[in-house]
Amino acid sequence: MFGDDVTIDATVLGDGDPDLAVVGGVHGDEPSGLRAIRHVLDTEPDLERPVKFVVANPPAAVAHRRYLDADMNRVFPGDPDAGERERRLAAQLGEAVDGSLALSMHATHSSAEPLAFVSGDHPAAQAAAARLPLEHVVNHDPAVDGAFTSCERVVSVEVGRQLTEDATQNATKLVRAFLRLTDALPDDPKTGSPAFYTMRDAVEKPAGEDDVGLLVDNFERVDAGTAYAATPDEEYVADDPFYPVLMSETGYEDIFGYRGERVADSLAAAREAWGTPPEGG
Structure with missing residues (x-):
């Protein structure tokens, strides 16, 4: 097998x-x-x-x-x-x-x-x-x-x-x-109106710390100077603002998740921010 x-x-x-x-x-x-x-x-x-x-x-x-x-x-x-x-x-x-x-x-x-x-x-x-x-x-x-x-x-x-x-x-x-x-099933689909983000880099967990907790929620803006995680003895503070993406205490061994940037509220604006090539181009 x-x-x-x-x-x-x-x-x-x-x-x-x-x-x-x-x-x-x-x-x-x-x-x-x-x-x-x-x-x-x-x-x-x-x-x-x-x-x-x-x-x-x-x-x-x-x-x-x-x-x-x-x-x-x-x-x-x-x-x-x-x-x-x-x-x-x-x-x-x-x-x-x-x-x-x-x-x-x-x-x-x-x-x-x-x-x-x-x-x-x-x-x-x-x-x-x-x-x-x-x-x-x-x-x-x-x-x-x-x-x-x-x-x-x-x-x-x-x-x-x-x-x-x-x-x-x-x-x-x-x-x-x-x-x-995609027209594989009949009936009109239920659609969304999402916000668009870019995932920038990983948020490291403190080495050797087992008792650490997250203080933020995914996709809720974290301002610079705000604590995003803490142990009983120390807080971990954001140097720059970011949006948490895939952050959890248990999902990854060495990282909490990722820092994201909210780039747009429309697909057209997101594509401009991402530098997406034109469809068919």
Whole structure:
């Protein structure tokens, strides 16, 4: 089961060659996306366009581990000949969704509310993320290398808190919203009006401190001079203003999460701030 011969698991629903994809299980310990895919497949919807549903990292999902050899969401575009399984799976996944608009689902320790991540280089993914029913869209290019969103036309969503039923319900709703806004399902989609951010850099945890607590909420502005975390003996104060992104006490081993900058309230203004190339350019 955990040998070298690993492959993604892809199922096509509907007739024809799909140019839409729904992906879960990039991280094997985030089952909400897989459960949402299973629910949609079990209901056998009458799709008006074919869609490819993909389990990205089956062995990690079976083991209920984030990854087996390497974090799959840090190694794109992957390498089909690599020794690390996730690098081979990343190459397979990139090939499987090439040319497709893809929704990739994750879960987090930091937020119960869904949010989306995109690359500043890919306008089609940005356009899709801007229409999903959520409040925040983040370009994480400056802070993260090798993410699935580095592949063209991929939207990554954090659907809620890891291992909660709410995350599974959110994931299922977002899959259906994605399929409606791409005309794969009938009926008008429920859309959002998000704010747009750039993720800048990591917020380090104090080394050797176990009893440390966060004092701020994600996407709530932290002013310069404000304490954002504290131990019983010390407060940690922001040198410059920032918006917390993916910050939690337990989500990462060495960092709380990331500093973000709110750049716009509209997609057009966000693209200008990100330097996004024109669609089709």
